[in-house]
Amino acid sequence: MSEMSARTIVRDGLWSNNTGLVALLGLCPLLAVSNSAINALGLGVATVLVLTLTNVAISLLRRFASDDMRIPAYVVVIAATVTCVELAMNAWLHEMYRVLGIFIPLIVTNCAVMGRAEAFAARNTPARAALDGFAVGCGFLAVLFAIGCVREVVGRGTLFHGAANLLGPWAAALETTVIADYRGFLPAVLPLGAFIVLALLIAGKNALDARARNRAAPPREATA
Amino acid sequence: MSEALRASLRTALRLAAFTAGTAAVLAAVHLATREPIAAEQRRAERAALAALLPESGFDNDPVTDTTRIVAPDGLGDEQPRLVRRARLRGEPVAAVLSVVAPDGYAGPIELLVGVRADGRVIGVRVVAHRETPGLGDPIEKERSDWIDGFAGRALGDPAPARWAVRRDGGDFDQFAGATITPRAVVGSVRRALTWFGENRDVVFGEAGTAPTRAQGGTEGRQ
Numbered sequence: 001m002s003e004m005s006a007r008t009i010v011r012d013g014l015w016s017n018n019t020g021l022v023a024l025l026g027l028c029p030l031l032a033v034s035n036s037a038i039n040a041l042g043l044g045v046a047t048v049l050v051l052t053l054t055n056v057a058i059s060l061l062r063r064f065a066s067d068d069m070r071i072p073a074y075v076v077v078i079a080a081t082v083t084c085v086e087l088a089m090n091a092w093l094h095e096m097y098r099v100l101g102i103f104i105p106l107i108v109t110n111c112a113v114m115g116r117a118e119a120f121a122a123r124n125t126p127a128r129a130a131l132d133g134f135a136v137g138c139g140f141l142a143v144l145f146a147i148g149c150v151r152e153v154v155g156r157g158t159l160f161h162g163a164a165n166l167l168g169p170w171a172a173a174l175e176t177t178v179i180a181d182y183r184g185f186l187p188a189v190l191p192l193g194a195f196i197v198l199a200l201l202i203a204g205k206n207a208l209d210a211r212a213r214n215r216a217a218p219p220r221e222a223t224a
Numbered sequence: 225m226s227e228a229l230r231a232s233l234r235t236a237l238r239l240a241a242f243t244a245g246t247a248a249v250l251a252a253v254h255l256a257t258r259e260p261i262a263a264e265q266r267r268a269e270r271a272a273l274a275a276l277l278p279e280s281g282f283d284n285d286p287v288t289d290t291t292r293i294v295a296p297d298g299l300g301d302e303q304p305r306l307v308r309r310a311r312l313r314g315e316p317v318a319a320v321l322s323v324v325a326p327d328g329y330a331g332p333i334e335l336l337v338g339v340r341a342d343g344r345v346i347g348v349r350v351v352a353h354r355e356t357p358g359l360g361d362p363i364e365k366e367r368s369d370w371i372d373g374f375a376g377r378a379l380g381d382p383a384p385a386r387w388a389v390r391r392d393g394g395d396f397d398q399f400a401g402a403t404i405t406p407r408a409v410v411g412s413v414r415r416a417l418t419w420f421g422e423n424r425d426v427v428f429g430e431a432g433t434a435p436t437r438a439q440g441g442t443e444g445r446q
Contacts, residue, residue, distance in 0.1 A: 035357065061242075068231075069239045080246045084253045091260035098268070156358060162366070183400075184358045 006131060013135025019112040020143030020198070021205045026112035030144055031194040033103060035155070038162045040148025043103040044141030046085075048134060050107045051116060054081045055133030058121035065122070074117045082108050099166045112140060147197045155189035157182025273308065273320055275365075276338025276347045282310035282317040293426060298419020300324040300332075300412055307427055316341040316428040321420065322351075325412035329404040330354040333363070337374075337416050341424065344378040347371075348413055353405075360405035370397065370406070379417045387414040 004012075019025045026047075033043040057077050058065075065073040086104045089097040107113065116136055121129040153159055157179035163171035187193050269287050277286060289311070292304035299305040301324045308320040318340045325333040333353040338346035348371050350363045362368035373396060379387070388394025389407050398406045420427060 064238075064242065066235065066238060069235045069242070072239055073242050076243050076246050080250050083250060087253050087257040087261070090264065091257035094264040094268070165366075186356075186358055189357045 004128075006128070009128065009132050010135045013132060013137075014139040014142070015205075018139040018143060018205075019115070019136055020140055021202050023112070023115065025115050026110035026140060027198075028109045029103075029106045030140070030147070031191055031198065033106065034144055034147040034151055034194055034197075035189050036152040036162065037145065037148040037160050038166050039103075040144040041141075042100050042166055043106065044137075044144045046100050046103045047107055047110060047112075047140055047144075048137030050082055050085055050104070051113055051137040051140075052130050052133035053085065054078050054113055055116055055121040055129040056126045057081055058117040059124060059126040059129035062122045070122065071118070074114060074122075078113055078117065079108060110140075112136065143198075143201060146201060147194060150197045151188045151193050153178050155185050155187075155193060157184065272349070273336075273338075275349060276320045276336055277310050277318055278340070278346065282312050284309070284311045286310045286320065291427075291429065293423075295419055295423070298416055298423065300326050300415065309428055311428070316424065318346060319420070319427050321416050321427075323412055323416045325408040327404075327408045327411070328353060328355055329360055329402070329408070330356065333405070333408055333412070335409065335412060335416075337413055339417065339420055341428075342378075343417060343421050344376065345374045345413070345417070348374040348409075350409070355405045356402070359399065359402040362399050362402075363405060363409055370399070371409075373397070374413055379414070379421060384414065384418075387411075 017023055020027075020030055029043055029047075034040045054077065058074060061073070061077060082104060086097075086101065089104070090101065116133060120132045124132070149159060152161065157177060159176050159178050160171070160174040163174040167174075188197075266287055273286060286308040289309045291307050291309070293299065293307055294302070294304050296302050299321060305324070306322040309316065310318040310320075318338060321337045321339065323335045323337050325335060331354045333355070334351040336349045336351055338348070340346060349365060350371065353360070353363065355361055355363065362370050365371050382395045386393070386395045387410060389396050389398040389403060389410055391398055391403055392407065394410065396406060396410045
């Protein structure tokens with residue numbers, strides 16, 4: 001554990017130990033904010049940023065946080081980091097804050113942040129902790145974005161609706177209507193749809209992993 | 225002092241020091257960002273109000289020329305509601321009323337109603353609501369143009385009885401699958417206009433006065 005290669009860190013974060021699909025941490029924001037592709041992208045980007053910063057902060061402070069007080073200390077550090085990001089964004093990146101701002105306090109409810117602090121950042125150097133936070137965040141972003149895209153297409157028949165608000169006027173071209181004159185499919189937009197799409201994604205990942213395992217180790221009958 | 229007590233005291237002190245350090249960082253960030261954030265909020269508020277005020281023709285700052293008025297029948301709330309005023313050389317030009325529609329499908333709907341001094345609507349915007357996504361949310365300007373249907377209307381245009389959704393015999397569209405939400409918004413705008421017509425003096429009274437108890441609209445009481 002102590003000397004994981006950078007490659008393993010990235011692969012774990014993105015795939016083998018993906019927070020959304022394997023660790024199943026951070027389901028609250030994952031299910032709540034994935035009702036459209038752009039919302040998902042917004043929360044995902046904010047999560048990558050915060051997770052990287054909190055991992056670095058925890059790693060820097062890891063020698064001061066003794067074993068018996070580390071959990072409350074992490075809570076304090078994570079809450080403070082999230083608040084600082086929110087304040088700084090509100091002051092100096094106000095346009096972005098108006099779109100991402102509502103997502104930032106939600107990140108505190110993402111136990112993946114606490115999970116990475118405890119499982120990784122507290123035992124590794126700041127550089128490696130930053131890489132881990134970034135990789136885990138990107139893995140979360142990918143799952144969130146995938147669920148968001150599926151729910152938006154099935155639920156509303158559009159894709160990237162509201163892109164111009166998040167990314168700037170050039171992104172208006174991204175806003176597409178996938179199914180014209182679609183009446184909408186409400187269950188996909190409601191939380192129910194989030195659970196179903198997440199379950200399908202997990203099943204898909206397990207199927208891919210199972211196939212990869214079978215290919216690596218041929219069935220026993222062949223060798224016996 | 226026993227060893228166990230000493231150990232927990234040490235832990236507590238350490239945690240306290242940790243928390244104090246974090247609080248200091250937070251305080252510094254707060255101080256550094258306080259002014260820029262306040263400036264951005266004023267700018268954003270001005271931009272948001274632009275759709276609810278005349279493009280020109282007033283010389284005060286409606287963001288700061290405000291009062292709070294209690295008018296449960298007109299503004300839909302037992303609590304004081306914020307009213308912003310636009311004036312030209314002290315004369316009333318327009319007002320932005322903060323109104324709540326208490327009878328939304330999933331709870332209250334917060335509205336801003338911009339109205340000229342003569343009672344004609346400049347614009348209406350939904351500030352906050354919890355209506356069903358996909359059914360009730362076309363009241364948001366970002367999702368449909370429905371809310372623009374109020375612009376330029378007044379209590380006589382259409383007649384008060386037709387200030388209702390079509391299903392109730394009025395002039396305003398409802399949405400497929402959602403009647404309650406637009407009904408709540410239309411009714412709330414109508415009550416606000418009725419109240420405004422009878423309480424213009426209260427709305428444009430002294431700036432910065434304490435919450436005023438205004439007469440309710442007479443609608444539904446006669």
